[in-house]
Amino acid sequence: MARSDAVELEVAGRSVRVTSPDKVFFPERGDTKLDLVHYYLSVEAEAMRAMGGRPVLMQRFPDGVGGGNFFQKRVPKSRPEWLATTVVSTPNGTRSEALVIEDLAHVVWAVNLGCLGFHVWPSLAADADHVDELRLDLDPSPGIRFEQIREAAFVLRELLEEVGLVGYPKTTGNRGLHVYVGLEPRWDAIQVRAASVAVARELARRREDLITDAWWKEERGTRVFIDFNQNAPHKTVFGAWSARARTGAQVSTPLTWDEVADVHPDELTIATVPGRVAERGDPWRAMRERPQSLDPLLEMVARDQDAGLLDAPWPPVYPKMPGEPPRVAPSRARRPGPDDDG
Template identity: 60%
Template sequence: MPKDAEHLELDAGGRTIAISSPGKVMFPEHGETKADVARYYLAVAAPLMRTVRDRPTLLQRFPNGATGSSFFQKRIPATAPDWLETTTVSTPNGTTSRALVMADIAHVLWAANQGCLGFHPWAYRASAPDDVDELRLDLDPSPGVTFAMVREAAAEVRAFLTEVGVAAFPKTTGNRGLHLYVRVAPGSDAFAVRQAAVAVAREMERRRPDLITGAWWKEERGTRVFVDFNQNAPHKTVFGAWCIRARTGAQVSAPFAWDELEGIEPDALTIRSVPERLARLGDPWEGMDDAPQSIAPLVERYRADLAAGIPDNPWPPVYPKMPDEAPRVAPSRARTPPTD
């Protein structure tokens, strides 16, 4: 057994974090251990903290590694170290819980030591909970969609956003899709950000109905890339940038530059390759915070649709019925009006 299989202490920005059972294998394909996970996060600490610092974060824990069972942890236990920063978050039904705030890399390593293989940050900072500062466009491949189609959809979304003066930054999801992030200027709440996402989904379906859909109901999507606007609903979280997915190959949700889009291969971006890539290419998201974006052009499109009689898109089932929302029922289950 390796020496650090019994005991390991790591310096996390001036705080010592003990890693228990550091030799425990978390990813069976190549044998990466808890120690490897912790050291990976230290290697990407600077760009990781730029994206997650001060964000409440939902933890997905895999006590027995990537192939074992998992559970989501919203509540930080009372037995946690007293130096951990936490904040109160709400679920769609109003339930509150004490969530971890990603204050520094020591908080990340503490969670990694708990077997966390999924960090899901909120779209706001704990210090400014009323300002949602990220628009997150989730390009979700329906069954039968190839990654080449997802790439093409991302290019189409970028072209539209560029037209309306909005800059987006891409990352892999660590699986089959892509995420496009927009740093939103102060003053927008989650409802406005979701409206902007709805506007993007609708416009992309108008432009490329053969490739992209904004249809909430799966039965309507076909073999197309779905722009999941509801990932921006209040209290929703999205898998974090630079974070390791619970896949056997230890893939990472990795930011990349737009000029890499045609060659990016998500399965190749792993705990093993991403630190070297970061050292060689730098952080492709480094400039994201330099110019926060106005989403007003997108919100105005949504409101123009509403004024023209087009209702809001359906919300997820865990949310109460929302003002201006279309009937929340799958088309195949909707009642057909009687005929004379």
């Protein structure tokens, strides 16, 4: 088949030019740039519920999977006049003009640049001071199988249900799972991160054989790490319905809890997900329709503070935070010498 130089598509009432539409992005099945565009068109309503109105960080692979890649914080100066942007801060304090997913035309525009991964802010561009998503990241340590990630997810579900909250799971598109709690927009990122620390600690207490809240890798062992720092201010998380830069074009796919029990993330690709959505709908629809209160988890934060627990360590790009313990790995911490007091 002859390669086309470009196609013009009408998306969300806008004309979007897709260059090199036949370029292979995902080599396992030969999925092209245009195939990826058609995937996003097929899940338009679902993708917009997940990303609509939010700033995103683009991860670009101009030559597809296997080629070089880079994160793009700032939208290029050469862009359509209709493109929506907003000024955001990254964890180290750098301010940049980021893309806002105003409609699906913005997604297709980014895909044309080789975006294979939208890393999404937990707040709307129109209300940057309030976080409306708690994101609980079940991160596989080396040696962890997906079956253990799945088991940890159900322990998390039980905890959330005990405090009257509903969690909404999704695959990461790779080896882990995320569980989101949709929030009323009343809390800032500091409070939401504190809630995620409390959740991680409680899960580690309940299943120390399976789950850890240890920030330092040397302390985790072969356990599922609950990465609470994914909720730190200005952090982004790989977006729901976003295709991952893997050869099989796997998708970070929202699931029902019944699906968590029997699906494997490698099965969820740009070829298979549209049919699932057409048959089963959007498992996350209720998360947007029924936002929840963070108060039950903030009560857990207060309980830990009353028990004398300090804050958990922050990532190195952040300034020293109030109540934070020494930010040094235990193996490198200075041990008292014979001349020290005490």
